[in-house]
Each structure stands twice: as C-alpha cells, then as structure tokens.
C-alpha cells in the first residue's frame with residue numbers, strides 16, 4: 001500500500017510517498033513559494049540526484065499537480081499511475097474540541113477544519129487547501145486528516161482548562177490543546193514498545209526539543225499533560241518563541257511601544273526565545289553551544305534558561321504522575337545534542353537517574369542512554385511524524 005503524506009503550509013507543501021509494506025520512503029519533496037513569484041519544486045528519490053523544477057504554482061492545486069506529475073514521470077517517477085497511490089494523509093494543525101483522533105475526510109471534517117481557522121490562522125487554511133488540492137487532482141482517493149491537537153485531547157479538564165470565566169471556554173473553545181501531538185503520540189508509543197515497558201509501568205515523559213519545543217507526560221500512551229496551550233506559544237522557552245509569560249507583559253509592551261496585539265504576538269513568536277536571550281546571536285542551538293564554549297554570556301543565559309524551563313517542566317510532570325518510568329528525547333535538539341540531554345538529566349541525579357556518557361554520544365538513532373542501575377530509563381528516539389500520519393491513514397482506510 002502506498003500513502004502520500006502532505007504537510008501543507010501557507011506558501012509551501014512538503015510531501016513523502018511511503019511504501020507502507022516496508023514503511024520506506026520512496027520519494028519526497030518540497031514545493032516552495034506557492035502563490036509567490038519564483039515557485040520551486042524539489043523532488044528527491046533515494047539513490048538518485050535531486051530533481052528541481054521552477055514552474056509557476058499560483059495555488060496549492062497546481063503544486064499538487066506538479067508533485068503528481070513528478071511521481072509518475074517516465075524518467076524520475078516512482079509509480080506508473082496516480083491510482084497506485086492508495087490514500088493521502090494530511091497533517092492538520094487544529095481539530096478544535098471536535099476531533100480526538102484522525103479521521104477520513106468528508107464534508108463535515110472540512111467544515112470543522114474551516115471552523116478552526118480562528119484557532120490556527122496560519123496553518124488550518126493551508127491544510128484545507130492541501131486537502132482540496134488532492135480532492136481535485138486525485139478524485140476517488142481517500143484523504144485522512146491527522147490533527148496535531150489530537151494527543152492533547154487526552155488531557156483532563158483540570159489540565160486543559162484556563163482559569164478564566166467559563167463563557168470564553170463555552171463560546172470559543174478557549175482551552176489548552178497542545179501541539180506536536182503526532183510526534184508525542186508516536187514517540188511515547190515507540191518508547192513503550194522499544195523499551196518493552198510492562199503494563200503498569202508506562203509513565204512516559206517525551207521531550208520534543210527542536211526549534212519549536214514541547215514536553216508531554218503520558219500514561220499508557222494517553223496524554224496527561226503537554227506544555228503547549230491554545231497555540232504553540234505557551235510552555236518552554238523555544239528557538240524564537242518566548243514560551244509562557246505573564247500576559248501583562250503584552251499590555252505593557254503594546255502601551256509603551258504603541259504596538260498592536262498582533263504585532264506583539266508576532267514578536268513573541270518570531271523574535272523571542274533563545275534568539276532574544278542570546279542578544280539575537282542565533283536561534284540555532286549549535287551556534288549557541290559554540291557561543292557558550294567561547295564564553296559568550298548571553299549564549300550561556302539563553303541555554304541555561306532553555307534548560308531551566310525544560311527541567312522545571314519535567315520535574316512538575318514527574319510529580320503530577322507520582323513518578324516516571326521513562327524519559328525520551330526527540331526532535332532536532334533532543335536527537336542530536338548529547339550535552340543538552342546530559343545537563344538536563346543531571347538535575348534528576350537526586351532521584352537516581354544516571355546517564356551512560358558513551359551511549360549519550362548517540363545522534364539521531366534509537367538508543368537507551370541510561371545506565372542499567374538508573375532508577376528511570378532514558379531514551380533517544382527519533383520522531384517520524386510522516387510515518388505516524390501514514391500509519392493512521394492505513395489504519396483508517398483499510399478498516
């Protein structure tokens with residue numbers, strides 16, 4: 001069975017064609033500058049040179065048409081016919097309070113995705129365009145929506161409700177949803193299966209540390225807590241996002257800088273986080289690490305602040321679960337930055353967590369990095385959101 005996985009952004013579209021019999025990627029690519037001059041499509045197949053084409057893509061529909069053309073091309077294609085693609089899985093940011101799981105797309109599903117435009121103004125419109133583009137170019141092929149918010153829907157009201165008047169929740173569904181849900185779901189389940197965690201010992205903390213970062217706590221794969229909120233701005237200090245702060249900061253800045261709330265939120269999303277703390281040196285942790293080694297105090301501050309918030313979140317989640325059986329690191333920093341993992345985990349030495357220094361050198365590979373006598377098992381497990389989306393798609397279209 002072959003599944004096309006689509007991650008549509010407002011001006012870009014990433015895709016992978018996955019052969020689900022072997023769970024292997026047979027082609028992948030990226031369409032950039034959709035709706036803007038200078039559109040470009042990069043198409044990659046294993047073992048062959050990248051194929052790059054510059055062609056107009058006024059809408060997502062033309063972008064999908066180019067992708068399909070490349071996939072069936074006699075020279076560099078990987079399938080002989082579009083009908084060889086059995087289903088399409090779409091990453092959709094927000095499913096609101098309606099969807100707690102992935103679902104086959106029909107008119108009702110599209111209506112809900114549209115109703116959530118307010119909750120995911122940058123992503124949901126683009127995600128819907130991706131779905132409609134596939135419907136137009138591949139009539140009869142089923143589309144599945146996989147929501148980034150599904151995992152967080154496992155939270156109980158005491159965790160997801162904001163302590164503000166109820167009318168805002170009932171009228172507008174203002175609550176904590178959590179994001180990176182596909183990754184947290186995938187990695188928490190991989191932790192249980194890779195670590196062979198026995199029943200009754202499946203309290204897992206997943207640290208998804210990348211440019212956007214979030215941490216989740218789950219029991220038996222069901223989310224108890226996750227650090228992002230109504231939007232991905234809540235929670236940890238991130239690459240360019242501030243993470244949680246006193247909302248009065250927004251009012252203060254808007255008043256004193258004569259700034260609109262929209263502009264202030266853009267600043268908090270794009271110009272804050274470790275980028276801001278490092279004095280605009282970088283949002284990339286490799287640069288910050290080098291700065292730290294060179295004695296740059298702002299880089300030290302940025303990294304210490306990032307770690308501090310991660311440590312406090314992990315500590316809080318351990319208490320909320322009454323203990324923890326496994327802690328797993330994933331995403332760009334979590335998979336590659338052994339120094340970050342070690343410095344975070346060192347704070348939990350008091351409860352008997354021990355990291356094996358040699359194993360912790362691992363980069364981008366599945367590995368248990370704790371010592372045999374560690375009281376809690378610690379893992380690195382690469383996330384694979386595309387595979388998670390494809391697995392859900394297969395499950396839903398073959399029922």
Ligand code: ADP
Nearest residue numbers: 209210211212283284285286331332333336337
């Ligand atoms: P996104 O949230 O954009 O999906 P990723 O999960 O791809 O982000 O993570 C990207 C980030 O991972 C980069 O900004 C970089 O800071 C960090 N990163 C990647 N490789 C390393 C490394 N070897 N050491 C430290 N940080 C790294």
